């Protein structure tokens with residue numbers, strides 16, 4: 001549904017996006033991650049047809065977005081970082097107005113507005129003016145306006161930014177619900193969001209794609225992935241675990257816990273447990289680490305930063 005090919009965007013001498021390519025198919029919730037200034041918003045704006053690329057192309061359902069943005073935008077619902085809202089309009093009045101801008105009138109317009117209100121749970125505030133809405137309801141109103149024309153592609157720039165944890169959850173659930181029949185591409189700094197709702201994550205750093213995988217596969221790149229933390233009483237625990245063939249190293253923590261790190265690609269939990277049983281250690285707790293996306297994010301993006309410094 002979306003195909004981006006070698007996208008480049010220069011602002012004067014600054015290269016904000018530097019050769020980004022990806023393809024996304026229906027049913028995907030793609031998290032676009034990266035440090036501040038990495039080029040996320042710039043890329044999303046190019047996909048949305050609001051910013052022409054300096055080089056490269058974006059195709060949306062086969063339509064070249066830069067050559068025919070109006071046709072492409074029929075399939076796109078775009079929620080920018082800050083959506084302009086008409087503060088003195090009511091929520092339903094605002095949605096009716098935008099439905100008309102999109103070319104719908106009469107009963108068609110009304111039913112589209114009702115559907116958007118329903119999908120975004122806006123009933124309690126439908127007759128309230130926008131200037132009186134809480135941040136969460138403002139965000140849901142922004143989301144509702146992206147749905148009026150029932151687009152196949154939703155581009156959401158930091159959709160949960162500034163929301164409290166309950167509101168975040170509501171918006172995430174709405175996004176998940178909308179994703180099954182669409183492509184959702186969202187930018188975020190929030191790694192837990194990627195784990196909670198994304199089926200795929202692209203990490204961008206200094207305008208380049210530095211990782212593109214499922215959140216689970218990215219987590220598996222964490223140095224802590226499959227590490228085993230053991231709370232146990234017994235003789236020579238660290239030494240014995242260090243001798244297991246799959247174990248790379250063993251750390252004894254100050255609180256008495258022992259952490260065994262596996263060699264790349266190894267799973268050591270069964271061996272650790274077997275050794276504990278053989279030696280009759282008194283095990284009170286054992287945990288296998290799932291890996292952490294923030295470790296991987298830091299690792300990948302700081303490697304890129306240090307490469308840049310080396311080049312400079």
Ligand SMILES: Nc1ncnc2c1ncn2[C@@H]1O[C@H](COP(=O)(O)OP(=O)(O)OP(=O)(O)O)[C@@H](O)[C@H]1O
Pocket residue numbers: 011014015016034035036037038039040041042043
């Ligand atoms: N209109 C513009 N004119 C000049 N430079 C710009 C413009 N828009 C973005 N930039 C620059 O391009 C780079 C990428 O910005 P962009 O907003 O795409 O990053 P981002 O990853 O979305 O960052 P953030 O997470 O902070 O929102 C930054 O260095 C930014 O200063």
